[in-house]
Amino acid sequence: MSKITAGIVHLGLGAFFRAHGAVYVQEAHNLEGGNWGIIGVSLRSPAVRDTLQARNWAYTALEMGAPGLIPKDISILQDVLVGPESEQAVLDAMIDEQIKIVSLTVTEKGYCLASSDGALDLDHPDIRQDLANEVPRSAPGYLVRALQERKRRGLRPFTVMSLDNLPNNGARVRAAVLELAKKIDPSLADWIAAEGCFPSTMVDRIVPATTDTLIEQARNQFGIEDAGLVGHEPFRQWVIEDDFVDGLRPNFERVGAQFVNDVTAFEHMKLRMLNGTHSSLAYLGALAGYRSVDEACADPTIIGFLNFLWNKEIIPTLTPPEATDLKSYASSLLKRYQNPAIRHRLEQIAMDGSQKLPQRILGTINDNTSAHRPSAGLVLALAGWVRFLEGQDDMGQPLEVSDPLKDQLQSLIRNCATRTELVHGLLNVKAIFADTATERLAPALLNALEALDRDGALKSMQKVQS
Ligand code: CS2
Numbered sequence: 001m002s003k004i005t006a007g008i009v010h011l012g013l014g015a016f017f018r019a020h021g022a023v024y025v026q027e028a029h030n031l032e033g034g035n036w037g038i039i040g041v042s043l044r045s046p047a048v049r050d051t052l053q054a055r056n057w058a059y060t061a062l063e064m065g066a067p068g069l070i071p072k073d074i075s076i077l078q079d080v081l082v083g084p085e086s087e088q089a090v091l092d093a094m095i096d097e098q099i100k101i102v103s104l105t106v107t108e109k110g111y112c113l114a115s116s117d118g119a120l121d122l123d124h125p126d127i128r129q130d131l132a133n134e135v136p137r138s139a140p141g142y143l144v145r146a147l148q149e150r151k152r153r154g155l156r157p158f159t160v161m162s163l164d165n166l167p168n169n170g171a172r173v174r175a176a177v178l179e180l181a182k183k184i185d186p187s188l189a190d191w192i193a194a195e196g197c198f199p200s201t202m203v204d205r206i207v208p209a210t211t212d213t214l215i216e217q218a219r220n221q222f223g224i225e226d227a228g229l230v231g232h233e234p235f236r237q238w239v240i241e242d243d244f245v246d247g248l249r250p251n252f253e254r255v256g257a258q259f260v261n262d263v264t265a266f267e268h269m270k271l272r273m274l275n276g277t278h279s280s281l282a283y284l285g286a287l288a289g290y291r292s293v294d295e296a297c298a299d300p301t302i303i304g305f306l307n308f309l310w311n312k313e314i315i316p317t318l319t320p321p322e323a324t325d326l327k328s329y330a331s332s333l334l335k336r337y338q339n340p341a342i343r344h345r346l347e348q349i350a351m352d353g354s355q356k357l358p359q360r361i362l363g364t365i366n367d368n369t370s371a372h373r374p375s376a377g378l379v380l381a382l383a384g385w386v387r388f389l390e391g392q393d394d395m396g397q398p399l400e401v402s403d404p405l406k407d408q409l410q411s412l413i414r415n416c417a418t419r420t421e422l423v424h425g426l427l428n429v430k431a432i433f434a435d436t437a438t439e440r441l442a443p444a445l446l447n448a449l450e451a452l453d454r455d456g457a458l459k460s461m462q463k464v465q466s
Pocket of ligand 1: 165203204205206207274275278279348349350356
C-alpha cells in the first residue's frame, strides 16, 4: 500500500468519525487523489490505536441496511497517535505545514465549555493544566499550542473543523480557542482571529458501538478479520460552511457533502429532531424496559410519542433549511430508528446527558415557553433523564449511568428528601440549566416526575399524547 500524504489531523478517533468523516475523505480520495490522508489522534486512551495497528490503520466500514451487510475498505488513516503517550508527537503532526485541516469529534465534553452558553470553562482541570503548562491535555489546548508554533514558524494556520453535535460548533470551538490563546499570548489570539477558519458543520449518521457479534458476522460472511471495524446505517449527511484557510479542502461536494454559507437551520433541525428524540427515547424507552432504539420503535405507544414530539413540540420551533420538508424528515427519522440491523443501545445514547440536554431538548422547551406553547412531551423526557440517573428501570432492572456530572447529580438525588426539593436542586445546576427559564419549568418537571413515579414511562408517554 503506497502512503498518502496526510493533509488532515483528526482529534477523537471514535467509531462515529471512522464511519462518517473518514468515509467521505476516503471516497474523495478514491475519486481525485490528493494529499488528504488522515492522521488520527486519540486524546485519552490507546485502545483504538492498539486495535487498528494490527491492520496498519486500515479498517472496514460496514453498512447495515435492508440488503444485509456491505463492507467498504477504509485505508485513508496514515497513522494513529495517542495524546497522553506523546503530546509532542501530536503537536508535531499538527504543526506540519502539509496539514491544512484539524477536525474534531471529541464529544460535547471534550471542548471543556463552562455551561450551555458555550464559554470555555477556565476552572476545568484540563484547561487549568493547559494554562499552567506548555504541554497540552485538552482539545482546545492542543489547537492553541499547535497554532502558536505555526505562527512562530511563519506558517499559515490550519482550518479547525468541529464535527460534534453542538450548535454553532465552529463558532464555539473558535471562541474557546481564542479565549485560551488570549490568556497565553494576546497577539496569538489576534492572529488566529484574523487568519483562522472555523467552519460550522452538521454531521449525521447513526453509528452504534461495534459489538463482538458484528466482528464475528464480518468474519463469517466476508472472511474479514477486523477488530477495528465500524458498523453504520446506510444514511449519511454532512453540511459544511465553506470557510477554509486559503480555500484548501477536499472536494467533499463530489461525494455528497453540501456546502452552505450558514449551517444553523440544518443544525437546529438535526439536533432537535434527531438527537432530541434520540435522547428522549434513550431515557423513556430504557425506563420502559427496552434496550435498543429499534426495539423501542416497534412499540406503537413510543411511535405515537415520537410523532407527538416532532409534530407538536419540535417542528413548531424550527425554520426549515432550504429544500427540506420537516414532516418528511421526521418520517425518515422514524424509518432510520426502526432499522433492525442497527442495534443501537439506548444506554449508549443516554450517556453524558448533562452535556447533551441543553442543545437537544432544553432549547426547544425554552422556545415553546416563549411562544406560550406547551412542552409536556419534552418535559417528560427530561423527567425520564432524572429517573434514569437513579439507575433503575420501571421493572427495577439496573441502568448504566455514565456522565461527567454523575457524582454531583446522584448525590443530589440521594440527599433530597422530596421530589420538589430534587427538582429545585437539579434546576439549580448551572452547567446544565443556565439558559433555561427554570421557574416555569419547575412545576411541569415536578408533575412529569410524579407521573413517571406513579404510572411508569409507557403509560406516561401514552397520557401525554392523548
Ligand atoms: C446519538 C448520536 O449517541 C447519541 O447521543 O444521539 O450519536 C446520533 O446517533 C448521531 O448524532 C446521529 O447522527
